[in-house]
Amino acid sequence: MSEPIIEIKGITRNFPLGSEIVKVLKGIDLNINKGEYVALMGPSGSGKSTLMNILGCLDTPTGGNYILNGKDVSRMADDELAAIRNKEIGFVFQTFNLMPRTTALDNVALPMVYAGYKKPERNARATEVLTQVGLQDRMDHKPNQLSGGQRQRVAVARALVNHPSIILADEPTGNLDSKTSVEIMKLFGEIHANGNTVILVTHEEDIAAYAHRVIRLRDGIIESDNVNPNPHK
Numbered sequence: 581m582s583e584p585i586i587e588i589k590g591i592t593r594n595f596p597l598g599s600e601i602v603k604v605l606k607g608i609d610l611n612i613n614k615g616e617y618v619a620l621m622g623p624s625g626s627g628k629s630t631l632m633n634i635l636g637c638l639d640t641p642t643g644g645n646y647i648l649n650g651k652d653v654s655r656m657a658d659d660e661l662a663a664i665r666n667k668e669i670g671f672v673f674q675t676f677n678l679m680p681r682t683t684a685l686d687n688v689a690l691p692m693v694y695a696g697y698k699k700p701e702r703n704a705r706a707t708e709v710l711t712q713v714g715l716q717d718r719m720d721h722k723p724n725q726l727s728g729g730q731r732q733r734v735a736v737a738r739a740l741v742n743h744p745s746i747i748l749a750d751e752p753t754g755n756l757d758s759k760t761s762v763e764i765m766k767l768f769g770e771i772h773a774n775g776n777t778v779i780l781v782t783h784e785e786d787i788a789a790y791a792h793r794v795i796r797l798r799d800g801i802i803e804s805d806n807v808n809p810n811p812h813k
């Protein structure tokens with residue numbers, strides 16, 4: 581049960597800013613096991629999104645090592661990293677990041693296009709995950725014909741479509757009202773119960789309360805890392 585899926589040692593991330601170098605992540609050590617449900621918290625600018633982008637293979641660290649599912653992805657070239665990302669990672673964003681002129685079905689099926697599946701398989705699987713998130717009667721709707729909560733459900737379905745081992749969500753409820761946020765958190769609870777590893781960023785304690793482990797980042801280092809003894813359901 582305690583099989584590591586993420587093993588991070590001494591990760592740093594610097595960004596050039598004019599003639600300066602900004603040190604955003606200053607040495608992160610972090611292990612996450614398969615099936616964990618983790619909330620990442622911390623003040624604005626503490627490096628949460630920078631860390632999530634590295635975890636999600638959207639970015640690579642300046643220094644240190646990242647082993648994802650036993651594979652060292654720390655210095656991987658972009659195309660190889662993209663292939664790993666498409667297979668292992670489902671990413672959910674605060675602003676949904678859906679294709680505006682494309683139906684829910686086609687938005688969800690898009691990662692399967694990159695993975696090389698044919699249309700009948702894509703449509704069958706996209707229908708399956710849209711049904712899983714409760715949108716079986718909204719599949720032909722475009723994003724602007726859906727509510728914020730429904731758009732985020734489409735984004736969650738898209739994140740699930742290629743059977744990733746990790747779901748990463750960067751402030752997934754940041755643009756939603758509190759009632760809709762609870763619905764989305766119940767959905768993440770189901771995804772976790774299905775065996776996925778779930779890592780989400782939030783700055784709301786009420787949202788972090790759903791996770792089983794809470795990690796706090798401050799100024800590019802891990803300030804605390806605690807088990808939540810009584811997670812919300």
Ligand code: ADP
Nearest residue numbers: 595596602604623624625626627628629630631
């Ligand atoms: P958080 O998500 O915790 O609010 P971020 O990880 O987005 O924080 O950003 C942390 C710091 O890194 C900020 O000061 C931000 O300006 C800086 N930063 C993030 N990405 C870049 C980038 N691509 N180039 C330069 N600075 C960046």
Ligand code: MG
Nearest residue numbers: 628629630750
């Ligand atoms: Mg952020």
